[in-house]
Amino acid sequence: xxxxxxxxxxxxxxxxxxxxxxxxxxxxxxxxxxxxxxxxxxxxxxxxxxxxxxxxxxxxxxxxxxxxxxxxxxxxxxxxxxxxxxxxxxxxxxxxxxxxxxxxxxxxxxxxxxxxxxxxxxxxxxxxxxxxxxxxxxxxxxxxxxxxxxxxxxxxxxxxxxxxxxxxxxxxxxxxxxxxxxxxxxxxxxxxxxxxxxxxxxxxxxxxxxxxxxxxxxxxxxxxxxxxxxxxxxxxxxxxxxxxxxxxxxxxxxxxxxxxxxxxxxxxxxxxxxxxxxxxxxxxxxxxxxxxxxxxxxxxxxxxxxxxxxxxxxxxxxxxxxxxxxxxxxxxxxxxxxxxxxxxxxxxx
Amino acid sequence: xxxxxxxxxxxxxxxxxxxxxxxxxxxxxxxxxxxxxxxxxxxxxxxxxxxxxxxxxxxxxxxxxxxxxxxxxxxxxxxxxxxxxxxxxxxxxxxxxxxxxxxxxxxxxxxxxxxxxxxxxxxxxxxxxxxxxxxxxxxxxxxxxxxxxxxxxxxxxxxxxxxxxxxxxxxxxxxxxxxxxxxxxxxxxxxxxxxxxxxxxxxxxxxxxxxxxxxxxxxxxxxxxxxxxxxxxxxxxxxxxxxxxxxxxxxxxxxxxxxxxxxxxxxxxxxxxxxx
Numbered sequence: 302x303x304x305x306x307x308x309x310x311x312x313x314x315x316x317x318x319x320x321x322x323x324x325x326x327x328x329x330x331x332x333x334x335x336x337x338x339x340x341x342x343x344x345x346x347x348x349x350x351x352x353x354x355x356x357x358x359x360x361x362x363x364x365x366x367x368x369x370x371x372x373x374x375x376x377x378x379x380x381x382x383x384x385x386x387x388x389x390x391x392x393x394x395x396x397x398x399x400x401x402x403x404x405x406x407x408x409x410x411x412x413x414x415x416x417x418x419x420x421x422x423x424x425x426x427x428x429x430x431x432x433x434x435x436x437x438x439x440x441x442x443x444x445x446x447x448x449x450x451x452x453x454x455x456x457x458x459x460x461x462x463x464x465x466x467x468x469x470x471x472x473x474x475x476x477x478x479x480x481x482x483x484x485x486x487x488x489x490x491x492x493x494x495x496x497x498x499x500x501x502x503x504x505x506x507x508x509x510x511x512x513x514x515x516x517x518x519x520x521x522x523x524x525x526x527x528x529x530x531x532x533x534x535x536x537x538x539x540x541x542x543x544x545x546x547x548x549x550x551x552x553x554x555x556x557x558x559x560x561x562x563x564x565x566x567x568x569x570x571x572x573x574x575x576x577x578x579x580x581x582x583x584x585x586x587x588x589x590x591x592x593x594x595x596x597x598x599x600x601x602x603x604x605x606x607x608x609x610x611x612x613x614x615x616x617x618x619x620x621x622x623x624x625x626x627x628x629x630x631x632x633x634x635x636x637x638x639x640x641x642x643x644x645x646x647x648x649x650x
Numbered sequence: 651x652x653x654x655x656x657x658x659x660x661x662x663x664x665x666x667x668x669x670x671x672x673x674x675x676x677x678x679x680x681x682x683x684x685x686x687x688x689x690x691x692x693x694x695x696x697x698x699x700x701x702x703x704x705x706x707x708x709x710x711x712x713x714x715x716x717x718x719x720x721x722x723x724x725x726x727x728x729x730x731x732x733x734x735x736x737x738x739x740x741x742x743x744x745x746x747x748x749x750x751x752x753x754x755x756x757x758x759x760x761x762x763x764x765x766x767x768x769x770x771x772x773x774x775x776x777x778x779x780x781x782x783x784x785x786x787x788x789x790x791x792x793x794x795x796x797x798x799x800x801x802x803x804x805x806x807x808x809x810x811x812x813x814x815x816x817x818x819x820x821x822x823x824x825x826x827x828x829x830x831x832x833x834x835x836x837x838x839x840x841x842x843x844x845x846x847x848x849x850x851x852x853x854x855x856x857x858x859x860x861x862x863x864x865x866x867x868x869x870x871x872x873x874x875x876x877x878x879x880x881x882x883x884x885x886x887x888x889x890x891x892x893x894x895x896x897x898x899x900x901x902x903x904x905x906x907x908x909x910x911x912x913x914x915x916x917x918x919x920x921x922x923x924x925x926x
Contacts (some may be wrong), residue, residue, distance in 0.1 A: 308770040311782040315746055315766060318783070531757045537741040538748070542798070544700060545732040546754045546805075547724060591742040591785075595759055 322590045329589075329603045333383065336610040340379040341371055343617045381507035381515070381571070382613040382627070383606040386578055388519040388568040390605020392561040393579025394586060394598060395526055398533050399554045400463045401540075406579035407565040410470025412448045413576065414477035416569040419444025421484045421496040437499065438511070441570035448473050449562030456554050463540075502573035502628025504613055511571040522564040523602060529553065530594035537592055575628045577635030578605050584642050608635075651676050652697065652809060652841050657706035659689070659696045665704065666692040668865045674858070676808070677839040679832060681846050681856035685886055689865040690845045691735065694811045697843070698732045699723045710809055710841075731807035735814050737794045739786045745797050746782040749773055752804025772800040777826050791818040799827055803834065810835070812844040816851070824848075828855045849902040853877055861885055873900050 341357075342348045348356075348367060355361040356371040393406040407413055419440035428436020448470075455461050455469045481500075485493045526533070532553055535543040540550050565579070585608075586600035609627065612634060616625040652674040659667040667689040674680045682690045695701045697708050699715055707716045715726055731752075739748065749769040750761055757765070773779040776796045781789065786797060795818045802810065812831070816824040832855055835842040846852040852859060853873040861869040861876070863885045869876050877900035882890045891903040 308767050308774075308779075311746065311770050311773075311779065312763060312766045314783050315744075318744070527759075530759070531751065531754050534741075534743065534747075535751050535754055537743075538739050538751070539734075539736060541700075541734040541736055542739075545698070545734060546751060546801075547727050548754065549724060587742050591744070591747075593743060593747055 322593075322596045325589050326596060326600055326603065329600065329607060333603055333607040333610060336607055336614060337379055337383060340382060340610050340613045340617075341375045343614050344370070344375060345622050346370065347621075377507045377509055377512050378504045379610065379613065381504050381512050382610045384512065384516045384519055385504075385568040385572050385575065386582070386606035386609030387523070387602040388515065388564045388605070389575060389578040389609070390582035390586075390601040390603075391519070391523050391526065391598060392565040392568075393581075393605070394583035394601035395533065395557050395561050396579070397583050398537055398594075399557045400467055401537065402463060402467055403584065404580070405467060405470075406583075407561060407569075408574075408576045408579050409474065410448075410452060410467065411473030411475075411477055412445045412452075412470075412562065412565060413569055413574045414474045414481065415448035416441035416445040416566060417500050417574050418477040418481045418484070420499045420570070420573070421481050424495055424499065425484050425488055425492060438570035442566045444477070445566035445569060446562055448477070449558060449566065453555055453558050453562075456558055457551065498626070499573050500628075501626030502575040502631075503626040504572055505624065506572055515567050515571055518567045519564055522560045523598070525560055526557065527594075527598055529557070530598060533557070534592060534594045534597075573626075573628060575609065575631055577631045577639065578608050581635055581639050581642065582608055584639070588642065651711070652843070653707075653709040654697070655707045655709070657693070657696065657708060658704045659692050659701055660704045661692060661701065666865050667696065669706070670862075670865075670867045671706075672860060672867060672870055674841050674843060676841045677836055678857035679835050679842045679844060679855055680858045680860060681844050681852040682860045682862055683846060683849060683852050683885075684862035684868075688862050690862055691813055692865075693862065694732070694813050694843065694845060697809075698730055698811055699726050700732075729808035730811060731802045731805035731809070732811040733798060733802045733813060733815055735817065737791050737798060737818060739794055739798070741787060743786055744782070745773065745778070745784050745786055745789070746770070748786050748797055749800045749804055752801040769800070769804060772803045773797075775803065775830055776800045777823070792820060792823060795819055796823060796827065799830075803830070806838075808840060810840050810842040810844075812842065814845050814847065816846070816848070824851060831855070849877070849882070853900045853902065874898055877902065 338350050338353050341353045342350050348370070352367055353371055355363050356368050396405040396407060396410065397403055420437045423436045423440035431439065451473060452466055452470055455466045485496055488496065532548045535546045535548050536550065536553060544550050582605035583601045585604040586597050590596040590600045609631065612627050612630040615634065616627045616630045619625055654670055654672050657667060657670045658665055670693060682693065684690055692701060696703055703715060703717045705717060707714050713726055746766065746769055749772055750757065750765060753765055770779060770782060773782055776799055778793065778796045778800065781793060781797065786794060789797065795815065799815055816827055819827060828851060831842060831844065834840065856873055858870060859873050859876055860867060861881060868885060869881055877892055879890050879892050882888065882902060889905040891905060893901040893903055895901055
């Protein structure tokens with residue numbers, strides 16, 4: 302006969318595991334903060350982290366020029382990296398959760414490609430009287446939401462399973478990529494160059510108003526997702542199991558899809574297409590803190606923010622003085638990192 | 651108590667369950683037996699509200715679901731715990747976390763000690779308390795089945811629907827799980843409906859057998875009354891002897907296909923005997 306395990310002992314072990322997970326989350330938060338300071342420090346005129354901190358806090362002796370560089374030029378970009386990374390990390394995490402597939406992300410399901418097409422279309426045909434600053438992100442947002450609406454319709458059909466939704470998303474990816482190529486093919490070299498620049502994904506487009514809007518949308522969406530954390534954890538155990546625990550699976554899937562769509566479409570429309578964050582950040586979270594969503598979601602958010610912030614530092618460090626579009630860096634660094642994640646021995650708290 | 655009236659369920663345009671009517675009392679185990687693909691799981695899922703009902707009504711206390719009335723499923727499922735066949739759980743959660751999920755709807759962001767105590771009690775009841783800190787994905791199919799059963803117990807239901815809960819378990823754990831099912835069903839007055847393939851386990855543990863073939867209820871009643879060689883032959887198309895153990899429970903002994911029975915193996919007309 303099996304000897305009953307002491308409840309106190311098992312609960313103590315569980316609490317210790319919870320503390321370990323919080324420590325891991327805090328460690329990543331500290332790394333993210335360090336990367337944020339480095340991101341501000343890095344650029345054509347290199348600053349020391351101490352100068353950055355003095356300028357951010359307003360304490361100590363500081364040159365007016367440094368304050369101007371830090372607060373007006375680099376701070377919105379560095380914060381945008383954190384906010385967009387967080388949005389993509391959370392979006393990818395919940396796409397993978399609701400579709401029960403580690404390959405799912407707003408990027409792989411065509412929402413980013415749709416945003417790219419929307420932006421290109423506006424650049425090519427004009428923004429119906431609106432200025433390009435407003436019309437291009439709006440076009441990207443509208444088409445990204447259209448792609449999400451298509452996925453939403455698929456998810457709302459009773460006989461559709463997760464595989465069908467993923468296939469639908471991949472079809473969208475190819476469709477919008479082809480349409481985008483068509484626009485580029487028909488465009489003048491100058492316009493094609495403009496489209497290409499938007500597609501690279503760049504934080505230089507960040508301004509205080511776009512940053513504020515993206516931050517508010519991301520924060521609200523993450524809070525709503527967090528409220529469903531137990532249901533989302535149950536959904537990862539399979540549709541049938543989640544339903545047996547009282548989860549309205551179809552409603553939850555559609556609700557999360559809408560939230561993810563709004564969050565990632567907002568982020569993408571202001572900075573362009575940035576791949577891999579949404580795919581890789583949830584994997585980092587899963588490997589470090591597991592899939593208890595109370596830790597998994599914050600960890601995906603922080604990992605995404607850290608990754609994009611670090612990519613931003615890299616994009617400015619490859620050739621000193623030159624600024625590579627961050628979207629290129631995330632893809633180039635993301636691929637080997639993803640491979641390492643796949644093949645590395647697994648150990649998590 | 652579950653009342654099922656003239657229940658028919660279609661899947662893919664085909665009627666899988668046809669005109670099933672029965673009353674399932676609380677505090678008793680009702681075992682569904684029958685060949686593969688005859689509608690056992692469909693019946694369970696329809697009662698749970700997971701499949702639309704084509705005709706008929708299912709009533710639990712004062713709530714009903716029917717072809718037209720299945721709008722408030724969360725309300726209907728409030729007191730039903732359903733354990734699906736599937737034991738797949740490729741998720742990075744510990745066993746204790748999986749069992750805690752059984753309290754879904756009553757959980758806040760912080761899991762209190764009372765809930766953890768309850769989950770540990772359930773795991774110990776199922777004899778797997780020592781697995782509490784393990785990853786569910788690292789367990790064997792049988793261990794996972796025990797964990798998922800502990801999760802079902804966490805629901806504290808009035809009706810428990812178990813779809814082949816012992817399919818991946820060794821004999822010791824089959825008995826352990828069904829002992830817990832019997833104890834909890836009796837103690838809490840739950841109406842427990844369980845799909846079993848092992849006729850002897852069904853006869854051993856069920857208070858009431860429901861024999862399903864071709865989507866219809868062929869027979870129902872206490873195992874001692876209804877388990878006969880003729881019933882098994884009509885249902886499964888095989889010949890068996892039905893013996894009885896010391897408590898008088900039927901013990902079904904397969905004899906193989908009729909064409910393979912030699913003249914020496916011929917059995918008495920009654921096809922019945924007593925175990926020594």
